[in-house]
Amino acid sequence: MTTTVATVKGGEDGTDSPYALSHLDALESEAVHIFREVAGEFERPVILFSGGKDSIVMLHLALKAFAPAPVPFTLLHVDTGHNFPEVIEYRDRTVEKHNLRLHVASVQDYIDRGVLKERPDGTRNPLQTVPLTEKIQGEKFDAVFGGGRRDEEKARAKERVFSLRDEFSQWDPRRQRPELWNLYNGRHAPGEHVRVFPLSNWTELDVWQYIAREGIELPQIYFAHERDVFARNGMWLTAGEWGGPKDGETVEKRLIRYRTVGDMSCTGAVDSAAVTLEQVIAEIAASRLTERGATRADDKLSEAAMEDRKREGYF
Amino acid sequence: MSTITTEELSATTLLRFATAGSVDDGKSTLVGRLLHDSKSVLADQLEAVEHASRNRGQEAPDLALLTDGLRAEREQGITIDVAYRYFATPRRRFILADTPGHVQYTRNMVTGASTAELTVILVDARNGVVEQTRRHAAIAALLRVPHVVLAVNKMDLVDYQEPVFAAIAEEFTAYALELGVPEITAIPISALAGDNVVDPSANMDWYGGPTFLEHLETVPVTHDLRHCHARLPVQYVIRPQTAELPDYRGYAGQIAAGSFRVGESVTVLPSGRTSKITGIDLLGEPVDIAWTTQSVTVLLEDDIDISRGDLIVPTKDAPPTTQDIEATVCHVADAPLTVGHRVLLKHGTRTVKAIVKDIPSRLTLDDLSLHPHPGQLVANDIGRVKVRTAEPLPVDSYADSRRTGSFILIDPNDGTTLTAGMVGESFASPEPVKDKAEDDGWDF
Numbered sequence: 001m002t003t004t005v006a007t008v009k010g011g012e013d014g015t016d017s018p019y020a021l022s023h024l025d026a027l028e029s030e031a032v033h034i035f036r037e038v039a040g041e042f043e044r045p046v047i048l049f050s051g052g053k054d055s056i057v058m059l060h061l062a063l064k065a066f067a068p069a070p071v072p073f074t075l076l077h078v079d080t081g082h083n084f085p086e087v088i089e090y091r092d093r094t095v096e097k098h099n100l101r102l103h104v105a106s107v108q109d110y111i112d113r114g115v116l117k118e119r120p121d122g123t124r125n126p127l128q129t130v131p132l133t134e135k136i137q138g139e140k141f142d143a144v145f146g147g148g149r150r151d152e153e154k155a156r157a158k159e160r161v162f163s164l165r166d167e168f169s170q171w172d173p174r175r176q177r178p179e180l181w182n183l184y185n186g187r188h189a190p191g192e193h194v195r196v197f198p199l200s201n202w203t204e205l206d207v208w209q210y211i212a213r214e215g216i217e218l219p220q221i222y223f224a225h226e227r228d229v230f231a232r233n234g235m236w237l238t239a240g241e242w243g244g245p246k247d248g249e250t251v252e253k254r255l256i257r258y259r260t261v262g263d264m265s266c267t268g269a270v271d272s273a274a275v276t277l278e279q280v281i282a283e284i285a286a287s288r289l290t291e292r293g294a295t296r297a298d299d300k301l302s303e304a305a306m307e308d309r310k311r312e313g314y315f
Numbered sequence: 316m317s318t319i320t321t322e323e324l325s326a327t328t329l330l331r332f333a334t335a336g337s338v339d340d341g342k343s344t345l346v347g348r349l350l351h352d353s354k355s356v357l358a359d360q361l362e363a364v365e366h367a368s369r370n371r372g373q374e375a376p377d378l379a380l381l382t383d384g385l386r387a388e389r390e391q392g393i394t395i396d397v398a399y400r401y402f403a404t405p406r407r408r409f410i411l412a413d414t415p416g417h418v419q420y421t422r423n424m425v426t427g428a429s430t431a432e433l434t435v436i437l438v439d440a441r442n443g444v445v446e447q448t449r450r451h452a453a454i455a456a457l458l459r460v461p462h463v464v465l466a467v468n469k470m471d472l473v474d475y476q477e478p479v480f481a482a483i484a485e486e487f488t489a490y491a492l493e494l495g496v497p498e499i500t501a502i503p504i505s506a507l508a509g510d511n512v513v514d515p516s517a518n519m520d521w522y523g524g525p526t527f528l529e530h531l532e533t534v535p536v537t538h539d540l541r542h543c544h545a546r547l548p549v550q551y552v553i554r555p556q557t558a559e560l561p562d563y564r565g566y567a568g569q570i571a572a573g574s575f576r577v578g579e580s581v582t583v584l585p586s587g588r589t590s591k592i593t594g595i596d597l598l599g600e601p602v603d604i605a606w607t608t609q610s611v612t613v614l615l616e617d618d619i620d621i622s623r624g625d626l627i628v629p630t631k632d633a634p635p636t637t638q639d640i641e642a643t644v645c646h647v648a649d650a651p652l653t654v655g656h657r658v659l660l661k662h663g664t665r666t667v668k669a670i671v672k673d674i675p676s677r678l679t680l681d682d683l684s685l686h687p688h689p690g691q692l693v694a695n696d697i698g699r700v701k702v703r704t705a706e707p708l709p710v711d712s713y714a715d716s717r718r719t720g721s722f723i724l725i726d727p728n729d730g731t732t733l734t735a736g737m738v739g740e741s742f743a744s745p746e747p748v749k750d751k752a753e754d755d756g757w758d759f
Contacts, residue, residue, distance in 0.1 A: 019574070019606045020536040023329035023408040032598060032610035033569040036550040040623045040664065064598040065610070068563060069555035150399045157398040164730070176396065177732040178426040178647045182569070183661050183723045187730025201410055203401045289359050 024210055028061065031198040033182060034161060035065040038143045038196055039072050041186045045143035045196075046103065046136075049075040051087040051094070051219055052261035054147030054199060057207055060216050061198060062145075063098065073145070074101040078132045080124040080263040081108035082242040087261050090219040103139060105131035122243035123266045133169040136193055143186065145196045151203040161200050167191035204259075205284055212277040223280065224257045224272045235268030259284075327403070328536050333412040333427035333434050333460075335451040340437045341468045345506035346400065346413055349528065352513045355402035397423045406532040421680070421695040422647040424451065425735055428458040429721070433534060435464045436487075440473045440503070443483045449490060450680040456494035456742055457643060457697065459717060462534050463491060463499050466527060471505040475518040494683075495743025500534075502527050544634065544711060545573030546719045547627040548663030553612055565596060565612035566621055571663065571718035572711075573629075574606035575613065580630040583621050584709040589630050590615040607718075624665035626709045626719070634719075636707035642736040643678075643713075644700045646692040648726070652700070652734055653691045659725040660704055660736075668705035669724070675699045678741070692734075700736070712739035 021029065038045050047062065049055045062071045077091060095102045107127050110116040116127050136144060150157045160176050162184045177185055186194050199207070211218065229236040229252065230245040237244055239251045242264050256269035257280070274280045334342055349355075368374075400411040412427030414420065428434055434455040438448050455463050465487050473479045484501035491499050502511055503522055510516035513528045525533065553565040575581075575592060582589045594614035595605050605611045613627060621627075628634065640660075646652050652671060660669040677689035677698040692698045702724075713720030724734040 020328050021608065023327050026329045026608065028598070029569060029608055029610040033550070036567050036569075036610070037664070040551045065567070066551075066553060067596075067599040068557075068560055069553045151401045154398075157400060158396055173396065178397075178422055178735070180426055180429045180647075180723055180732075180735045181718060181721045182430070183721065185661065185723065185725055185730065185732045187659075187725055189729070201399065201401070203403070205403070206408075 024206065024213060027202055027206055028064075028210070030182075030201065031058075031061045032065040034184070034196060034198040035062050035145075037184050038145070038186070039066070042143040042194070044139070044141050045073045045145065046076045046139070046141045047071075047073050047145040048147065049077055049091065049094075049102070050147075050261060051077070051083075051091040052147070053207055053211065053218055053222065054149065056094075056216060056218060057202075057210060058145060058147050058198060059094070059098075060214060071098070071100065074103060076103040076105065076132075076135060076139075076141070076144070078105045078128045078135075079107065080128060081106065081111070082124050082240075082264045084219070084221055084238070084258075084261065084264060086221050087219045103135060105135040107131055121265075124242075124263045125266050129169075136169060137167075137191070141193060142188065143194050143196050145198060147199055148197045149199050149202050149204070149207075150197075159197060159200065161197055162186055163195040163197065164188055165193050165195055169193070171195075205281070208277065208281050208284060212281060219261065221258045221261065224255055224275050226253055227256055227269065228252070229254050229256060229269060236270070237266075237268060238264050240264055327405075327407050329408045329410065330433065330531060330534065330536060331410045331412070331431050332531065333414055333424070333431040335414055335424050335427075335434060335436050335454070340439050341506045342413075342437055345435075345437065345466065345468065345504075345512065345527075346411065348506055348509065348512050349411075350400060350402055352528075353402040353404055355400075397427050404528065404532055409531065421450070421454065421697070422645060422735075424454050425458060425645040425647070428454060428460050429717075429735065431458075431460050432536060433462040433464060433531070434458075434460045435466055437466045437468050438483060438487070440467050440469045440479055440483065444486045444490070446681050448487065449682075452487065452491045452496065453494060453680050453683060453742075454697075456491065456496050457645075457737065459713060459737075459743065461497060463496050464527070464530060465491075465499060465501040467501060467503045468506050470503045470510060470516075470519065471508045475503075475510075475516075477519070477521040480522075497743075500524070500530055502530065543572050543716060544632050544719075545575055545629050546571040546663075546711070546716060547575060547611075547613065548665070548719070549621055549623055549625045549627060550664050551623055552621065563614075564618065565614055566625075566627065567610070567612045568627075568664065569610045570605060570607045572607050572716045574604055575611075575627075575629075576604045581615070581627050582630045582633045583619065584626045584628060584633065585636045585707045586620070586625070588617075588619045590617040590619055592616075624663075626663060626665075628709070634709045634711050636709045638704045638707050639672075640702045640704065640708070640710055640722075640736075640738055642700055642702070642722070642738045643741040644692070644698060644724075644734045644736045646694055646696045646698070646734050648731050648733040649694050650726075650731070650733075651691040651693045652724070657727065658702075658733060659727050660702060660708075660722050661725060662708050662710060662722040663719060665708065666725070667708065668727075669702050671700060671724075672703045673701040675701065699741070700734070702736075710738045713737035714739055714743055 047058060107124050110131055111118055116130060148156055150159055158173055160179050188194055228239045230239055230249045236256055239245055245251055255273055257272040258269050260267060272283060274283045398413045400413055402409050412431060414423045414427040436451045467480050467483050480503040488499050503519055504511045504527055506512060510518055511526045515526055547568050547570050549566045550568040553567050555563050577592050577595055579592050581592055592613055593616050595602050596612040597605055597609060654671055654674055656671040658669050659666050674689060676685040676687050677696055678685060711720040720738045722736045723732055726733055
């Protein structure tokens with residue numbers, strides 16, 4: 001698919017320029033510009049790739065940005081040890097298909113070595129920060145692409161496209177650089193790095209529409225399927241060796257799908273019969289819950305949970 | 316509002332706009348209502364706001380908590396930075412740069428306005444045009460935002476009287492036109508009561524114009540194609556060097572202004588070498604023509620030396636290159652900008668060394684008077700600056716091209732973004748009234 005002049009709908013009185021881009025073309029063009037800026041200005045960029053839909057869209061955009069040449073970045077996955085097997089399979093298949101290099105930072109390794117301690121609730125998402133930041137320092141990555149979107153959370157609404165992190169990977173919202181026009185400032189001192197968010201201006205619906213338009217393959221857990229789940233804190237969690245269900249929690253088979261992909265201990269499923277992209281899009285357009293509100297336990301830990309984790313170096 | 320269908324959503328355009336308003340003019344309420352009525356505030360977000368409001372002992376949900384995202388903001392009840400919000404209607408997608416209105420945050424309004432195609436300036440109907448309103452109009456004019464909306468809010472508190480609105484609209488329009496703001500639309504609203512925000516007001520029969528949202532949905536998205544110069548800053552050279560593509564050499568970049576065609580003669584600046592476009596790839600697909608703001612890869616007939624930072628332009632329409640730039644700037648860093656300051660200047664995709672040669676004047680936004688030779692510019696100051704660059708740059712006037720007429724200054728020591736710059740004259744002179752027939756059609 002490409003831009004076609006005729007299909008762009010303008011204002012009601014037809015006053016838009018025939019050369020106005022559709023919103024998806026505008027967002028795509030902006031994201032490609034961001035990828036190319038990083039390729040032009042940084043020594044060792046890396047794309048955070050989890051096998052979730054946002055990082056899948058990021059990789060797709062990077063492939064388009066440098067075509068017909070290969071993507072000039074490596075990938076990095078922070079593996080919590082509690083990932084969905086379908087997602088790990090997708091990750092490895094994608095890396096091979098595009099002949100990419102994948103770095104893995106493993107939370108399980110840190111736990112096995114006694115550096116990190118398992119939390120009583122079994123949630124491993126907050127444990128990702130240390131392996132992530134140590135990998136960034138160890139590999140001397142100077143630009144780290146994340147799939148974060150500003151529509152996800154109110155702390156993220158303040159995030160810059162190029163977000164400077166200090167040598168401890170910390171985010172300081174008060175010291176952010178103003179971003180003017182499309183003149184991104186990637187200057188950083190040795191040891192510092194820049195988090196880059198090419199999907200900053202996308203919403204969940206944009207991501208899904210783009211996936212549909214471009215025909216991008218996703219892990220099957222994004223579509224309705226039957227699964228053994230149990231209820232905890234108002235969410236359907238996948239039963240598994242990671243630590244659920246506990247006493248008093250009962251497993252049942254339900255028709256569900258996932259809106260986000262993350263650690264199994266804190267990523268909830270939603271009841272859904274949507275098996276096609278069109279059905280998923282229709283379901284999201286009608287939903288009264290945000291993606292994170294519906295499916296993420298870790299954001300509910302406190303009012304500023306996301307901000308606090310971002311300050312520490314979380315993506 | 317009815318549910319948006321997939322077909323409707325995929326064909327919409329994108330409008331980037333910014334809000335500006337003084338403290339207590341009801342900006343949060345307006346933004347909250349837009350987000351709420353366009354289904355962009357969802358149940359769990361509202362629930363979080365209600366929960367937080369109760370924790371603070373407030374009876375009603377405080378909608379400002381929707382937009383004040385950071386801990387310090389909630390604790391101190393202030394807004395410290397630009398936040399970006401997203402909402403959609405069946406007609407259009409919107410990116411809103413939500414900027415605080417305090418005097419000391421001029422830099423935030425400049426940041427928000429730099430990417431905006433429309434700026435909303437709020438006034439309180441009881442107070443009319445105040446100093447802060449004039450400041451906001453001046454910034455919109457300086458940043459050359461194509462459309463300005465004057466939202467006269469709190470009409471419910473002046474009994475919805477037409478003469479109150481008309482007087483404010485007239486005073487503002489006269490002022491803004493003098494600054495060269497190309498288009499002004501004044502709308503009487505009550506953000507709190509919902510008059511003319513999304514639905515037409517039953518209380519203001521005398522108003523025949525669009526509601527606020529209707530205007531946002533229908534204002535034409537301008538694309539700098541008319542009377543403008545085609546510009547492609549080279550971001551990255553794509554060279555696969557594979558067995559199938561041993562000689563592929565493409566110049567990748569986002570078209571900053573105008574359009575390019577296959578077969579067109581082009582010049583590469585600053586070297587001045589010329590060639591011809593043999594192909595344009597639009598993200599992997601060959602096209603005959605591409606335009607602003609598409610990200611493309613251009614192939615040229617000759618194997619000439621081009622790298623990141625160069626600018627590809629039509630041979631018949633090349634800008635002059637210069638090492639001496641005079642510009643209007645907004646200083647955005649906490650440390651002052653002084654004469655003699657050695658800086659980096661980023662223009663398009665090129666970053667060069669530069670030195671601040673002179674600061675001829677500082678602008679007082681309240682009355683637009685010029686303070687000569689202020690010696691330095693501090694945070695949020697707007698002034699004129701002369702900069703000498705280490706290498707020649709092909710700069711346009713900001714009036715002609717917001718992308719290739721703008722630059723930022725960077726501190727070479729710690730990388731801080733110091734200053735936002737706009738090349739050329741500060742304010743546009745009022746547009747001469749043109750014969751409508753002249754503007755019909757696209758001439759290329």
